[in-house]
Amino acid sequence: MNNETRRYHLAVWIVIASEALLFAGLFALYWSYRAEVPSLFASGITQDVHWIGALNTFLLLTSSFSIAWSILQTRNGRRRAATVSLVVTLALGAAFLVFKLLEWGMHARDGLVPGSSLFFTLYYLMTGLHALHVIAGMTLVTWVTLRRERDLALPLVALYWHFVDVVWVFLWPMFYLAKP
Amino acid sequence: MTARALILTYLLLVALAATSLLVGSTPVALLIAVAKTLLIALVFMELRHAHASDRIIAVVAAFFVLLLTLGAFADVITR
Numbered sequence: 001m002n003n004e005t006r007r008y009h010l011a012v013w014i015v016i017a018s019e020a021l022l023f024a025g026l027f028a029l030y031w032s033y034r035a036e037v038p039s040l041f042a043s044g045i046t047q048d049v050h051w052i053g054a055l056n057t058f059l060l061l062t063s064s065f066s067i068a069w070s071i072l073q074t075r076n077g078r079r080r081a082a083t084v085s086l087v088v089t090l091a092l093g094a095a096f097l098v099f100k101l102l103e104w105g106m107h108a109r110d111g112l113v114p115g116s117s118l119f120f121t122l123y124y125l126m127t128g129l130h131a132l133h134v135i136a137g138m139t140l141v142t143w144v145t146l147r148r149e150r151d152l153a154l155p156l157v158a159l160y161w162h163f164v165d166v167v168w169v170f171l172w173p174m175f176y177l178a179k180p
Numbered sequence: 181m182t183a184r185a186l187i188l189t190y191l192l193l194v195a196l197a198a199t200s201l202l203v204g205s206t207p208v209a210l211l212i213a214v215a216k217t218l219l220i221a222l223v224f225m226e227l228r229h230a231h232a233s234d235r236i237i238a239v240v241a242a243f244f245v246l247l248l249t250l251g252a253f254a255d256v257i258t259r
Contacts, residue, residue, distance in 0.1 A: 017241035024245040028252035035256040065190040173209035
């Protein structure tokens, strides 16, 4: 890795660290409220659409694999295979957003909107902020897919995409699995 | 990064996610999330082979996320 590449990697890691601290503030809020009113969170978790949570986890984990696979293909000089992997990553990201919107719609129909309870206010805030990060990640993946030269940009975009996946890895148990 | 390492990591991630569905306990679900994060960071994000400065940033960020979350949680449960 030359000095220029190293500098870019360092910059992206600093961005990821800043983003991690943004989510850390929300995690702190979630866990302190959950410690204070555990029953509210227990009932909130039972109201979430569990199959969508599990499916979205599978979609994002697979998208992390496909973007890592595209880096491997790029390094092996297989541009076409790398492009296919990137398009798969985009499709998985889009599917994640479609299911997220579907879930929000189902909640809204049941009257579970931001402000209806502390749990659902945090749910919309945190999953909404995460969805914005997915959109930002998809924009970057689209940009790198369309580039002729990807050697430098692709691993940097992939770092960000993996970070978005890691955030969801924690949101999933917090909002769908772990009952207080 | 090899094809074998990527495929193995992906299969492990899916297996861990499936395990999460079976456990009802919060600490276990969070421990599984930490295990998945380590796999993604070390293999997919190539932190294993990253420069020391990148690794320091990742570890310090993780430490502060943990400190902030546990600090807020501890404040409420020790009142």
